[in-house]
Amino acid sequence: LVVVIDFGAQYAQLIARRVREARVFSEIMPHTATVEQIMARRPKAIILSGGPQSVYAPGAPQVDSALFSSGVPAFGICYGFQAMASALGGDVARTGLSEFGRTKARVDVPGTLLQGLPDELAVWMSHGDSVESAPPGFTALAGSAGAPIAAFEDTDRGFAGVQWHPEVLHTQAGQKVLEQFLFDIAGCKPDWTPASILDDAIAAVRAQVGDKRVICGLSGGVDSAVAAALVQRAVGDQLTCVFVDHGLLRAGEAEQVERDFVAATGVDLVVADAADQFLDALAGVTDPETKRKIIGREFIRTFEAAARGVVERAGEADGGDVEFLVQGTLYPDVVESGGGEGAANIKSHHNVGGLPDDLQFALVEPLRTLFKDEVRAVGLELGLPPAIVWRHPFPGPGLAIRIIGEVTRDRLEILRAADAVARAELTAAGLDRDVWQFPVVLLADVRSVGVQGDGRTYGHPVVLRPVTSEDAMTADWSRLPYEVLESISTRITNEVREVNRVVVDITSKPPGTIEWE
Ligand code: XMP
Numbered sequence: 001l002v003v004v005i006d007f008g009a010q011y012a013q014l015i016a017r018r019v020r021e022a023r024v025f026s027e028i029m030p031h032t033a034t035v036e037q038i039m040a041r042r043p044k045a046i047i048l049s050g051g052p053q054s055v056y057a058p059g060a061p062q063v064d065s066a067l068f069s070s071g072v073p074a075f076g077i078c079y080g081f082q083a084m085a086s087a088l089g090g091d092v093a094r095t096g097l098s099e100f101g102r103t104k105a106r107v108d109v110p111g112t113l114l115q116g117l118p119d120e121l122a123v124w125m126s127h128g129d130s131v132e133s134a135p136p137g138f139t140a141l142a143g144s145a146g147a148p149i150a151a152f153e154d155t156d157r158g159f160a161g162v163q164w165h166p167e168v169l170h171t172q173a174g175q176k177v178l179e180q181f182l183f184d185i186a187g188c189k190p191d192w193t194p195a196s197i198l199d200d201a202i203a204a205v206r207a208q209v210g211d212k213r214v215i216c217g218l219s220g221g222v223d224s225a226v227a228a229a230l231v232q233r234a235v236g237d238q239l240t241c242v243f244v245d246h247g248l249l250r251a252g253e254a255e256q257v258e259r260d261f262v263a264a265t266g267v268d269l270v271v272a273d274a275a276d277q278f279l280d281a282l283a284g285v286t287d288p289e290t291k292r293k294i295i296g297r298e299f300i301r302t303f304e305a306a307a308r309g310v311v312e313r314a315g316e317a318d319g320g321d322v323e324f325l326v327q328g329t330l331y332p333d334v335v336e337s338g339g340g341e342g343a344a345n346i347k348s349h350h351n352v353g354g355l356p357d358d359l360q361f362a363l364v365e366p367l368r369t370l371f372k373d374e375v376r377a378v379g380l381e382l383g384l385p386p387a388i389v390w391r392h393p394f395p396g397p398g399l400a401i402r403i404i405g406e407v408t409r410d411r412l413e414i415l416r417a418a419d420a421v422a423r424a425e426l427t428a429a430g431l432d433r434d435v436w437q438f439p440v441v442l443l444a445d446v447r448s449v450g451v452q453g454d455g456r457t458y459g460h461p462v463v464l465r466p467v468t469s470e471d472a473m474t475a476d477w478s479r480l481p482y483e484v485l486e487s488i489s490t491r492i493t494n495e496v497r498e499v500n501r502v503v504v505d506i507t508s509k510p511p512g513t514i515e516w517e
Helices: 012-021 035-040 065-069 079-087 174-185 194-209 222-238 253-265 275-282 288-318 331-336 372-381 398-402 409-428 482-495
Strands: 002-006 026-030 045-048 074-077 091-093 099-107 120-127 130-133 139-144 147-154 159-162 213-218 239-245 268-273 322-326 362-364 440-443 448-452 455-464 499-504
Touching: 002 012, 012 026, 012 174, 012 331, 035 065, 045 079, 065 079, 074 079, 074 174, 079 091, 079 130, 079 159, 099 147, 120 139, 120 147, 159 174, 194 222, 194 322, 194 362, 194 372, 213 222, 213 288, 222 239, 222 253, 222 322, 222 372, 239 253, 239 288, 253 268, 268 288, 275 288, 288 322, 288 398, 398 409, 398 440, 409 440, 409 455, 409 482, 448 499, 455 482, 482 499
Parallel strands: 002 026, 002 045, 045 074, 074 159, 130 147, 213 239, 213 322, 239 268, 322 362, 455 499
Antiparallel strands: 091 130, 099 120, 099 139, 139 147, 147 159, 440 455, 448 455
């Protein structure tokens, strides 16, 4: 384990990911963690992240110098580099000179950290103060116009640092520098692989669950599918999955869960077919927030009833209690909700579907330490079908928030048909992974005049909303090739009788959101 100490910049998660890309497990701890708390995790190395611009700024987070006498190797980045320099007796000058963005760094002495790199590096900087002299025992390795010392190391004690940000993609050889610290200075081993992640997670689930029963809600999404498959691998038929089919999924998605997922994993699946119930509850409703509330409420009701059924059946069968509920919580949620080792509370997440209050389950969260790309790797390792592992995010309320206007059975059918065409053409063009999500929206209350064959048509438009994004917080509209848009448009207007016009949404987020409702 490598512990990344978060000094409050946005970079800690990125650093943790880069360390994991080097196949070394890493976790983030807040800078308020004490040396004892950090050492209790038994880290092989510690990385101090970037943070505020000045170690002298009022209230700037401090590093307890006891951290450096613990014998654990440490790597300082940006603010962490300065904090390390100042804690170990170097000089950090309040120069007022700052460097932001792309900067040239000059490698004077490669040492171990910068071995094999060019003499000059294009690096990403963001600092005000700079290190003027390295602490005793350290060798200065590099400098830049605004930073007399931009990298240093003390390989005897396993310390090193850089003023720049090796974790950002704009920094040349950033990953190499990080890996040279991890492997050549700190002595870490690249043994954290999807197979080892899976083995560890399975062992942890077995230890937690013992011989008790477990229940898991499947949504059709990647996270719940991987979590369920993993728990199935760990405790086999102690697991029952519940799939609430609200009738608002896209073409083929319910089958993907009921047939493909079950075939790949062998899970015991209970399907709650609730399409009629959801459609009845949505009758006459056009307001987006009201739709969302109704769907949330019906979902909880349905899941709860299905879960009670599972509990009762278990009780009748052998008196065994269902004590655990699987949740597909991921690491970014844990860090951002302050759930990890006392991290700062930035925002509180809650999972779609919520937990029925009076059904008291303990949570099993086998993906709690993983980022999304790692979850996908584990999913492939578990043998899940690629169509499930690479599925785009899809909102809990489903197609109901992609029909602008009242949700009816007929309208769902129209949208499903148009959506299936758009997805098929995107896949055929090999662009699934270039696009974050590709909502297709039916403007059900809008009609426009068209001509098809010799006749006048008066049909509905659909909107194509392909977007690129990293995390759905911001997004840009995808520049899909014209030929792909053309084949989607031609096929939809030919194959979906009620649709006579196809338009493309070219709004970024912000100001638009990804979904239309
Ligand atoms: P917006 O439309 O706010 O969506 O830009 C951001 C991301 O969240 C998804 N989304 C949801 N996911 N339940 C979900 O599980 C919801 O109620 C919900 N609403 C939006 C959306 O698809 C996009 O990925």
